[in-house]
Amino acid sequence: MATSPDAEASLASVGPARPAGGGSAGSAQVVRTGRGARFLIYCALAIFCGYYLLPLYVMAVNSLKPLSEIQAGGMMALPAAWTLDPWRAAWSTAQIGVQATGLRPYFLNSILMVVPAVALSTILGALNGYVLTKWRFRGDVWVFGLMLFGCFIPFQMVLIPMARILGMAGLAGTVPGLVFVHLVYGIGFSTLYFRNYYAQFPTELVRAAMIDGAGFFTIFRRIMLPSSGPIAVVCVIWQFTNIWNDFLFGASFSDFDSQPMTVALNNLVQSSTGVKEYNVHFAGAIMAALPTLLVYVVAGRYFVRGLMAGSVKG
């Protein structure tokens, strides 16, 4: 799977950051440390922080240099002559595959793939969770079990059957085809999230709404969804990161005109037309990582809150 290391890194940095920032609530459990110990702890944290941020620094710095500076050595040095040309090149003129279109069309492909896939898998997951907890039926435990099982099927295993199905449906090599693949894979996770969240949701509310005259979808839309904010954020972040960063499905099921960003980035880096333009490659790599980063920054603080929701009675 192509979950890039930066996703892991962001998780690691978002996770511990929250309790430290909002630690006043749990002040009773704060362990008092001496000055010396605290100094050592901060030093260690600073070193780790620098270690994690170093790749980003190298990418950012080198994407703003002319190629000649990189070839002269000194990856760590700040640019002598600052330039945005590598970014412009990566975005609109770089050679990708056979055409010199830059990453722009592929970025658009990724957006067209990730937005519907995330939206649909989140909504369907919410609907599944709602049915599995509030409209239980015979065998619902089995249905849920199978969906969970679906979460853990390795991607490689389904490549060939999926290719057959996409071919038969006439979706092979299209963006909707990729949306379909990610939707199928995403539903397992989103169902898991929402089912566990809704299991804590008081069933009496659903019954009250039934007596008030609300139907299946009205209850879902007016009662369940408005209370689903935290878990929806978790679900969206999770799906967005996974689908945006996916490489395997993108490489397997897309044509030249439907390739997502990750595949195009690979092609950009692999294309060998003379010199390796490292500065353009770095700029392209940052572009590919920016949307996930943005999602974390905007919604990150809800992430931990959503993950904790339901785990503690409160």
Place this chain on the structure above:
Amino acid sequence: MGFLDIRRATKAYGNVKVLHETDISIEEGEFLVLVGPSGCGKSTLLNMIAGLEDITSGDIAIKGRSMNGVRPAERNIAMVFQSYALYPNMNVAQNMAFGLEMHGVPKPERERAVAQVAELLQITHLLGRKPGQLSGGQRQRVAMGRALVRQPDVFLFDEPLSNLDAKLRVDMRTEIKKLHQKLGTTIVYVTHDQIEALTLSTRIAVMYGGYVQQLGTPKQIYDDPANIFVAGFMGSPSMNLFPATVASADGAPVAEVRLGDGASARLPFAPGKAAGLEGRDIVLGIRPEAITDRDSADRNSGAIHVIEAMVEVTEPAGSDTYVVSHMGGKDVTGRFRADVPVRAGERCAFAINMEKAVAFDPETEKRVA
């Protein structure tokens, strides 16, 4: 035919029968309380009336219309839940109007109805708040308001007071009773609290083990319990139940009771009671307030009988003192006046009002006198 008719209704989950054949019929404006310990089937019966649970067999009809297969929304009922079940994302006014909105009532009419009910319940100042910003008592009021605004045929209450603290519970109890008297609505109310049952109801169905043990007015249930379960469940402190033997003295039946110190006492039944039971073992049931000190005994009763017995424990409870003695091998509690000079380990006089005594068959547990 009544306003709400439950005819031979049963409920089973697979092979487990949780509600055996039940017949209850109430008139318009009645306040029926279903009372019993947890697992007795009272909530199941309420949910069957609401349509939240299917009926396995039998029939439930409201205003003569059979409700089998009718969706909860179309039964013209409203329900107040134990947890209040207020929609957390809507404010009080939206909560109250939601049912009307779902039934297609136009907005101006909804607003008028909500304002009217809010005034009745004195929650007008809360209309803009979310449920999370309300106290327990306020939520309770809003939940009732949400039910009232619909003007349903039948109100269903599912243990609505059990989440409130003791003082508030008593206040809300009075309020519900006032509301019922004012509006004359038909109410079915589930509780496990027998005090609530006695104070609120016009009729009580005491349930246990999936059966209605007795259906009657509070007075009937309290004074004439049909069996040992009803006798022991209703009333606080609960009725004293202890074994006795019926003997004959001067041609009239008396109950022979063994006392704590090995002596035995003879308690003559009130005239006309226990005739023909001579020689049989019975379980004698006497409520604590019918066992008291000589001065507090009911002057209107024609069957006060005084015996001497050993006092085991005294429990001063402020307004009364409960005096515990030993009769028929069981602890027997009497309700004495507060400042009665009785101490544990001493003998004292117990005035027993035999007019209020009841007798049960020890085998069938059914009432025999």
